[in-house]
Amino acid sequence: MSEPSTPSTGLSGSKTEDTLHPGTEPPDSLTGELRRRVLSINLAVTLLAFVLALAIGAVLIAASAPSVIESLGYFFARPFDTFAAVFNSVYSAYSALFQGALLDVNELREGDVSAAFYPLSETFTVSAPLILAGLAVAIPFRAGLFNIGAQGQMAFAAIGGGLVGFGLSLPAGVHLLASLAAAMVFGALWAGLVGLLKAKTGAHEVITTIMLNYIAIYLLGWVLNQDWFQREGRNDPISPILNESATFPLIFGGGLRIHFGILFSIGAVIVVWWMMTKTTTGFRIQTVGANAAAARTAGMNVGRIWIVAMLWAGAMAGLAVSMNVNGTDKVVTAGIVGNIGFDAITVALLGRGSPFGVLAAGLLIGGLRAGGLAMQASTGTPIDIVLVLQALIVLFIAAPALVRAVFRLRGKTADSLTIAKGWGS
Amino acid sequence: MQLQLRGITKRFGDLVANDDISVTFEPGQIHALLGENGAGKSTLMNVLYGLLQPDAGQIVVDGEPLVFHSPAGAIAAGIGMVHQHFMLVPVFTVAENVELGAESVGPFGFLKTADAARAVERVSAEYRLAVDPNAVVEDLPVGIQQRVEIVKALTREAQCVILDEPTAVLTPQETDELLSIVRGLRDAGKTIVLITHKLREVREAADVITVIRRGRVVAESVSPQTSEVELASLMVGREVSLVVDKPSLEVGEPVLRVNQLSVYDTLDRAIVDDVSFDVRAGEVLCIAGVQGNGQSELVEALVGLHDRSEGRIDLGEKRIDGLSTKGILDLGVGYVPEDREHDGLVGSFSLAHNMVLDTIGESPWSRRGVINYGLINENGQNLIEQYDVRATNAQVAASTLSGGNKQKVVLAREMSRSLRLLIASQPTRGLDVGSIEFVHRQIIQARQSGVGVIVVSTELDEVYALADRILVMYAGRIAGVVTPDVGRDDLGLLMAGATTS
Numbered sequence: 051m052s053e054p055s056t057p058s059t060g061l062s063g064s065k066t067e068d069t070l071h072p073g074t075e076p077p078d079s080l081t082g083e084l085r086r087r088v089l090s091i092n093l094a095v096t097l098l099a100f101v102l103a104l105a106i107g108a109v110l111i112a113a114s115a116p117s118v119i120e121s122l123g124y125f126f127a128r129p130f131d132t133f134a135a136v137f138n139s140v141y142s143a144y145s146a147l148f149q150g151a152l153l154d155v156n157e158l159r160e161g162d163v164s165a166a167f168y169p170l171s172e173t174f175t176v177s178a179p180l181i182l183a184g185l186a187v188a189i190p191f192r193a194g195l196f197n198i199g200a201q202g203q204m205a206f207a208a209i210g211g212g213l214v215g216f217g218l219s220l221p222a223g224v225h226l227l228a229s230l231a232a233a234m235v236f237g238a239l240w241a242g243l244v245g246l247l248k249a250k251t252g253a254h255e256v257i258t259t260i261m262l263n264y265i266a267i268y269l270l271g272w273v274l275n276q277d278w279f280q281r282e283g284r285n286d287p288i289s290p291i292l293n294e295s296a297t298f299p300l301i302f303g304g305g306l307r308i309h310f311g312i313l314f315s316i317g318a319v320i321v322v323w324w325m326m327t328k329t330t331t332g333f334r335i336q337t338v339g340a341n342a343a344a345a346r347t348a349g350m351n352v353g354r355i356w357i358v359a360m361l362w363a364g365a366m367a368g369l370a371v372s373m374n375v376n377g378t379d380k381v382v383t384a385g386i387v388g389n390i391g392f393d394a395i396t397v398a399l400l401g402r403g404s405p406f407g408v409l410a411a412g413l414l415i416g417g418l419r420a421g422g423l424a425m426q427a428s429t430g431t432p433i434d435i436v437l438v439l440q441a442l443i444v445l446f447i448a449a450p451a452l453v454r455a456v457f458r459l460r461g462k463t464a465d466s467l468t469i470a471k472g473w474g475s
Numbered sequence: 476m477q478l479q480l481r482g483i484t485k486r487f488g489d490l491v492a493n494d495d496i497s498v499t500f501e502p503g504q505i506h507a508l509l510g511e512n513g514a515g516k517s518t519l520m521n522v523l524y525g526l527l528q529p530d531a532g533q534i535v536v537d538g539e540p541l542v543f544h545s546p547a548g549a550i551a552a553g554i555g556m557v558h559q560h561f562m563l564v565p566v567f568t569v570a571e572n573v574e575l576g577a578e579s580v581g582p583f584g585f586l587k588t589a590d591a592a593r594a595v596e597r598v599s600a601e602y603r604l605a606v607d608p609n610a611v612v613e614d615l616p617v618g619i620q621q622r623v624e625i626v627k628a629l630t631r632e633a634q635c636v637i638l639d640e641p642t643a644v645l646t647p648q649e650t651d652e653l654l655s656i657v658r659g660l661r662d663a664g665k666t667i668v669l670i671t672h673k674l675r676e677v678r679e680a681a682d683v684i685t686v687i688r689r690g691r692v693v694a695e696s697v698s699p700q701t702s703e704v705e706l707a708s709l710m711v712g713r714e715v716s717l718v719v720d721k722p723s724l725e726v727g728e729p730v731l732r733v734n735q736l737s738v739y740d741t742l743d744r745a746i747v748d749d750v751s752f753d754v755r756a757g758e759v760l761c762i763a764g765v766q767g768n769g770q771s772e773l774v775e776a777l778v779g780l781h782d783r784s785e786g787r788i789d790l791g792e793k794r795i796d797g798l799s800t801k802g803i804l805d806l807g808v809g810y811v812p813e814d815r816e817h818d819g820l821v822g823s824f825s826l827a828h829n830m831v832l833d834t835i836g837e838s839p840w841s842r843r844g845v846i847n848y849g850l851i852n853e854n855g856q857n858l859i860e861q862y863d864v865r866a867t868n869a870q871v872a873a874s875t876l877s878g879g880n881k882q883k884v885v886l887a888r889e890m891s892r893s894l895r896l897l898i899a900s901q902p903t904r905g906l907d908v909g910s911i912e913f914v915h916r917q918i919i920q921a922r923q924s925g926v927g928v929i930v931v932s933t934e935l936d937e938v939y940a941l942a943d944r945i946l947v948m949y950a951g952r953i954a955g956v957v958t959p960d961v962g963r964d965d966l967g968l969l970m971a972g973a974t975t976s
Contacts, residue, residue: 329844330836330845343817349805351801
């Protein structure tokens, strides 16, 4: 039980500061509310949200399986056929999903180690950019900012990383690092702009990041049609192939796509964790995120901290796109970012904004993606089911009261009410 | 109407907010419910008003037990409530606010606002409330807005009116007017319940007093003739001294000089209007005034938290207007913000972290940007012992503390630096008597060590207890600077806008 708060009209209050400081959000803003909620969700709810999503996914798999539909036609004659078909379709889809994400058991039995570990290699390869992009959303999240702009930051960073990657000739290793640095700087600039606009004018980051996404994506499209960026002799938007010296080496080779980029991903998780928990920068970011008014009263420069958080975010987004530019693709195309910048929001929410949470969430979503392809190939279950799972997970995490209700967990029942809090309270 | 509470018990988890409370409110009586913040008064009234369901006990109206599932039930039974925070829509007229929630509609769903206006006029004439039904609420002074709430209750045929901390936002004069209105209602036979923690008002207005402490009735049918010290002891449960022991004044040079300071809101209206004053080392300057007369903005401007201000501010030899908050704090300014939950603390952080919120970038807490958490935790533990913060250790989240202990954390942080000027805005608002004593002692201790102190307060008792000089603000200007030997009436007049001759 919790005490219902009496709403107040704010008529009697004298505080007018929300309007007096540009760039200050009222403490009960929607992003603030979202941030508070996500950070307060416990691990159990996260896991149960995953279980619940799998259960609903199972219903959808069964409902769309041809064998189930066929057996329903004579359900009253032989009902057990239908149950068997349901079980088989769900079991084969999910086992294909998990085998496609982790380990190909059949190949292992046949002794082809490389092929057996192909799923795991794919999972890591797909996860590497997701983890980094997840950090790009999670860091600002801790500062109270909702960065929808990883997509745009990655697109802009691809221009910088690509230019250095195919445009310069440098020794191997140095060239790769230079290309990564360029991508990180480009990403940081694009994201820093969001922080700057917020700090100086109070422009809401959700609006500016969405708009900057469009600008960056079309900018990338335009750049890809310029002489200095487009591959010679091609009319389609594609860059030259990156110099060998600027690409991530494969770790195992032999058909496994996993490259050294994944180590950069994991390294970035550790660096961000250290930054957030051990440094004054991290302390300030968390203070601003938890209570910007108290941060300002304690003399912190809230605007500067927003900018710093966005610079970190942009750098992570830049490194994220480098996983594709310097790793799997080795060229820059209009589709280089894919949908990673938006999947990153899922990863950050699922990871509850913590670096290691993001690592786990990135591997999970990466695994679902890799496994989804295998599932589609072997059972014909559409890969869209993976997107549905992903969406359901986010939905359940956004509505923890729902998960608690389904699993009869004890928790704050007022959770569902607080979002409707009145103005001035 | 006779209203009886029989054995009301209400628990929130392990906390027993109301423990077997029985009170009878008689018609034609002003019954004061006295208790500290957190004693359970508001919970009890929320139970009575149908906002909360009791775990045990009964509400009996004129001998008949009733159960209220919502305020609608309580209203139907003739109970009206005037909340501490008014439940009015600012842009609506008085009549519209009064009909809100009980709108009567004519054909095609048109509102019969004229009926409501007539009801307002009738009630307002009957009890001499002087409320204009067509005035827009946001244009009205706070005292009149409160009357609108009373009118609202009366138009719904309330036989019992509950007033929850009604004087918190009023000037002394407005308070007097309110009390005379309440007496009028009593004489008309209404049952009046006055919830408050202000001893003076209770003694002045109540016919009978019930004292609540920690959810229990500790004294019933107390006579209003009981002395203030005695009432305070009942509230707190031990002997309290209402006087702060204040050694004689040894003032030094001015530490803060404020010259022609103005602060503007976003519409360029002057919230603080051309204010000049100084604060000397070793004195307490109280800024008195009714809430919302520019005190908060003045203080924000002093510590660089307001970016729309002009004028000159000097701290010692250094000009500080235009400096960042960090720059001003670093020059030896301690700041206890008015809203400690919102501006003073990060609720989700540990006490130890809250203690270094403003010095985290400095040695020894961090070197080259890397934090030494060992030292910070040690410091937190030392400070909570030194400032008597009641918490199991320095690792608990600040949000778990009571108001008094939160304020001690803020004070500990601000006073553990070396200070020249301490600015405390509403330092004891909402605190229990014990914590108030502690905070007052700390403020006087700062004064004794030669720090210049500014205390912003709306409580006259506090102003008289602490001040060496009193600066009264009204409508953004200085209405007068007086010494604490001035009478309450004169101070009240200044707070209401009269100027000193």
